[in-house]
Amino acid sequence: MASIPLRLRDHSYDVLIGPGVRTSLPEVVGRLGAGRAVVVSARPREWVPDTGVETLLLPARDGERDKTLATVEALCREFVRFGLTRSDVVVSCGGGTTTDVVGLAAALHHRGVPVVHLPTTLLAQVDAGVGGKTAVNLPEGKNLVGTYWQPSAVLCDTDYLTTLPRRELLNGYGEIARCHFIGAPDLRSLPRAEQIAASVRLKARVVQADERDAGLRHILNYGHTLGHALEKATGFALRHGEGVAVGTVFAGRLAGALGRIGRARVAEHHDVVRSYGLPTAVPSEAGTADLVRLMRHDKKAAGGLTFVLDGPHGAELVHDVPSDVVTHVLTGMPRAPLAALVAADAPPAGRASVATTDPARS
The missing domain is CATH 1.20.1090.10 (Dehydroquinate synthase-like - alpha domain)
Structure with missing residues (x-):
């Protein structure tokens, strides 16, 4: 397991990378002191870890077509029905579109509820789930409405990647x-977990220097x-x-x-x-x-x-x-x-696939 710190002036958290790190979620929720949790998941229930507290599980769908203000409103209304407060926590479990939408909903509800990301696609683990950018699309363009809301932790469980179709891995x-x-070294010959860790270290270094796109962070685009x-x-x-x-x-x-x-x-x-x-x-x-x-x-x-x-x-x-x-x-x-x-969207050999589209990032 790799643990990569992201230290900002007003907020710090760790990105954990490795097999099985999703089981760290109850410990993370406990450290936050959260009394209850809302988990928004685009993955089957069996892939969603226990939070250790009273939890509302909401289904989601990865994909740009649900990356809208209407989806954010629907989530926030569910938060209200559940009685979610700023002393609780929101958890995303899915690809980059899910981390974007859930992050924005958490940022807006009561002007900010802690959020923990469990990115389940390679794209979300190396980029979308880390760094605090949240956004949704408008008909006029992609990621035009959003804000910065840093997560309280990011758990990149590489076991999720075994469920991805070939095209989604290539994505x-x-x-x-x-x-x-x-600014990264040549990553082509490294094992996948090391490629993820190197990409996250690069992003963490850039975000620490420029959290809100005032200058250096533009290179991530x-x-x-x-x-x-x-x-x-x-x-x-x-x-x-x-x-x-x-x-x-x-x-x-x-x-x-x-x-x-x-x-x-x-x-x-x-x-x-x-x-x-x-x-x-x-x-x-x-x-x-x-x-x-x-x-x-x-x-x-x-x-x-x-x-x-x-x-x-x-x-x-x-x-x-x-x-x-x-x-x-x-x-x-x-x-x-x-x-x-584009590559054929075939499931990974010998594994049951989890249908997913994750065309996510900013």
């Missing part, structure tokens, strides 16, 4: 692949500007990690077109993403003009098109990238039908 590697370009646009343009048929993977390849090409990096580094973006078995081409169903329009709604944008791009001093936020350059690079990206880009 998580989209976030791991982008770590290569924002590497590949996300196009990635989010691709998710929206395909009606979320392309999942979050898949979109980030394509967005990472695009970010390399765009940085090259702007003279920020050389050809070898541009090629490295493609090679790293491809080595994880992730897509590197833009779905042919997504039109260039629509993608550029969607990227203008990205929450990092302060007016013009804004991207996190590699450069001589590493990854950094670049504002007002000329739209003609963006269009030119995007037009030059390889294209393929969506069905040809």
